[in-house]
Amino acid sequence: MPHTSSDQPVAGRRWLPTTRRSRLTTLAVVAATLTGGTVVGVVIADDAGDKGPLVGRTDMSGLPTLTASDWVTNGDHAVVIEMVPGSEHRGALPDGETSGREGHIPRIATMRVDQVLWSRPGAAAAPKTYRTELPGWWRDGSGEREFAWKDEPRYEEGHRYIALLIKGDDGKWGATLHAMPYDDGKVGTGENEGTVVSSRSTDALEGLEKAANGKSATAVKQLLNAAAPQN
Template sequence: MAMTTRTKIAGAVLGTVVAGALAFVPLTDDGSAADGGGGSGGSLAAGPAEKEAVPSFTATDWVSYGDQVAVVRVTAEHELREPDEDADTDTAGAGAGEDYLARTVDLQVKERVWARSGAPALPSALSFTADGWQVKDGARKELGSPDSSRLEVGHEYVITLARFSGGVWAPLGSGGVLPYDHGRVGEGEFRGETVTSDAYRSAWEARAVPGDEAPVASRTAGKPSSAVREVLRGARPDATAARYPGLDPVARYRKAAGGGSEPAETFCSVAAPLAVSEDSRYTPQELAAVLGDLAALAGRDAASLRAYAASLTAGDETPAAVDDAARAASVTGIERECGTDVGELLPTDV
């Protein structure tokens, strides 16, 4: 396996995993998931939490791994582009016709609802990466998680926030973002559309798994932030996580999940070191090893990942030997799935 190979390029990437590990899906005009996975008949087990670094749906999750819960208002959003990237450039490669455009949002904290004992102080304003857009043939389509809000300008939310490694504040995960317009949980923006608290409650009740702890979303739908506070005050954190209050949420979850030195690998955690912001250097062989690991975790993009990996290690490894079509498809697949900007996805030692 390439775990030892990836050691050179992995670095400290878990904060990136948290910010970009959602299972992005295009939203239709009515806000539902374009692939059919976001309808109210879906299952929490099939949701994006499987691809996140920390669980975030239940009160136990919130009090185990969250630091602060607050009512926030989204005041602005910004596109994230490379400094030399033209607005009309398709960075996924000629012929791919598809790109991912990242987005950051600015938030103003309006009310502090709950804080973990000893948690770091929450700033009054903060910014972080949120779901962005798919750009295909010049047309832009919103991307989002089928179990969460996109965080749209002008809307309010109850969010469980955590300070991750490197001091970065971000939502604990997709389950930790609740619409909160008009002072009621479930009122406002959810999956890119405006919903009522009754519709929001029904969507979560349809996802209920018998025997599992109910999400905070369904327990507090239609209620004010004080109800969220009461739910959290009555929740007990995971006993193992509670013994490590000084660790960041991801490290705390590692301990609670079994104490191993490495968290369970997901497609997006394996892809995270490929982000252009990581400034890592790797050979064609090392890049091919990572792509091979991604292919083992991928679905529809597995073939292109394997083809590109094979071309990196074939022949004399000159640029002419690289399968550019497979490379472009691999870039599109990774950025669509994880929201991670991997640039041209070429070896960086040449």
């Protein structure tokens, strides 16, 4: 998932969370502001009691971040990141949801930049670490379940990712959509949607992630350096 942040809010389109089973129940309409855009939609859970994360499908307008050209057009830095061990803690329900029975409870954590793969000319220096809000849990009357965005990492301790960073007008750093799992030196290996995967089929991928799937950070760097920014 993209890190949730107040950086660069842009009105977004609908998203429709899904789960792995077919029996679905609408829980609530929620909104989330992301780095480069905002999404609004409906949280859905299955009646069968699936214990896996609730998965929200995004259809967000804002800064395009799908292709290598999108990354070098709209980003500040492409980086390899991981969570600082022990830095994660539980956030609070958003304003207006504190007295209700339903809502998203975020995680707050510090991310460490291990390697800078590409930088936009003139961009502020990439941070060594940055504090950010991450997908956490969905709370309703029956309890809590982990929450994740469709085809996006939850960003969990012990895993690495390749992500596009943007510095917002408020000076805060955050990652955009289309971050890529990057364990064991391979794009597509690692945590995604709260599940650890050893590989991903290119048939299900698009853009930069499809071109880089199974390859190293060096290959991502080469793809970005070869990409032309859009005018």
